[in-house]
Amino acid sequence: MAELNMAEAINLALRQEMEKDDSVYVLGEDVGVDGGVFRVTDGLLKQFGEDRVMDTPLAEAAIVGMSVGMAMAGLKPVCELQFSGFSYFAFHQLEGQAARMRWRSRSSYHVPMVCRIPYGGGVRALEHHSESRETYYAHTPGLKVVIPSGPRNARALLLSAIRDPDPVIFLEPKAMYRAFREEVPDEEETQPIGESQVARKGDDLTMITYGAMTQHTLEAADKLSDEDGIEAEVIDLLSVSPLDDKKFTESVRKTGRVVVVHEAHRSFGPGAEIISRINEKSFYYLEAPVQRVTGYDVIIPYFAREKAYIPDVDRIVAGARQAMND
Known part of the structure; x- marks a missing residue:
């Protein structure tokens, strides 16, 4: 059982689920070549290739909109929005499309996507980099909002989020990415969403x-x-x-x-x-x-x-x- 920080634990969850399920894709700004702004997706491009780990333009609406389409077509996209303050540009896609599609289609379509968003302060960042606006998303019917607190539950909750049939906003407290290490089992471990x-x-x-x-x-x-x-x-x-x-x-x-x-x-x-x-x-x-x-x-x-x-x-x-x- 390895001792991992939260960034490494999330990386482990993504790698294991991508190895297990070919329908899981990762996309976002700098998630490929650079391994993400916090290096959470480091190494995934080399292992899975640019078809499944996609660097996107700096366009949050496009990232989320494409993820909605991919999910409706049968894939399981995990998109990253670099900072929570950038997610506002994709709010129409999250609220008007991802959150409503099951209701709008009377369950003919569902949107099994995860939107990973680093959030919160504590890293001496600039404006629009440190917000804690989880209420926006929790107030939106059709979205689940998950917020891990440590490496082990981050890994377990992300696996559950990827497998969930509906859209999940996965808010990652960036001050915790490398704050401490914790034992994380090598074998698969999930944790139910909605249980404290x-x-x-x-x-x-x-x-x-x-x-x-x-x-x-x-x-x-x-x-x-x-x-x-x-x-x-x-x-x-x-x-x-x-x-x-x-x-x-x-x-x-x-x-x-x-x-x-x-x-x-x-x-x-x-x-x-x-x-x-x-x-x-x-x-x-x-x-x-x-x-x-x-x-x-x-x-x-x-x-x-x-x-x-x-x-x-x-x-x-x-x-x-x-x-x-x-």
Whole structure:
């Protein structure tokens, strides 16, 4: 069992599935010769050739539009949009075609495609490179939105996404590409889309998060344990559409206190939907108002000021202490 970082784990998933299934194709800007801007597709062109690993023009609408057509024709395209901010140019193809085709055709056609999108901050990038706009896609019926948090679940979830009969937006937290290594089985491993996991068990407080924020939240939970004697349960959502509310609403019934952590903007962000479901299913178990630790309602800054925008361990700990003291 090798220890891989997230970039290597995603590469492994793509390579294994392309070896197994000739209908899987990879396409996008610089995914071939250069191996992708983050080198996630490195080596695939050499192994599978330019017919299956296609460098495309800098045209997101064309990349996604071609992927929709390929999927409807019986292939399984995995397209890459270099940064989440570039995906807006393909929103018509995602919302108006990929997401609607099964409904529009009364299931005569389906669109088994994956759209890989590096997202989030933490790499000191330029404008349109660091957004966390998962709400756009989660709000779109017909799209599944998957967000891994580490190498092992990234590999397992990508395999499931490629095999899914409907379009999947696969948001990759680029700050996690090389943040840490984890044992990833050599043999095939999948993970169901729409199921969260308990990343840390605890009885005093429920912390709900996903993506890059999972690691920060786990660090905050350890700090709370060491300094305050608070044992927090951390729920890693792994996907925001479908949203697995069973685990976190059950956890809330046990702890009575909640903190939701995400990098996306605060207003109308995923946390609002999470809190709504807690209110619907576990309201009478709450001992205090739910706290949100999120990005701010501004365009994410870059360079030095980026750190002030992204939730860190200290902000998460402060939110947890507020939840415990209310």
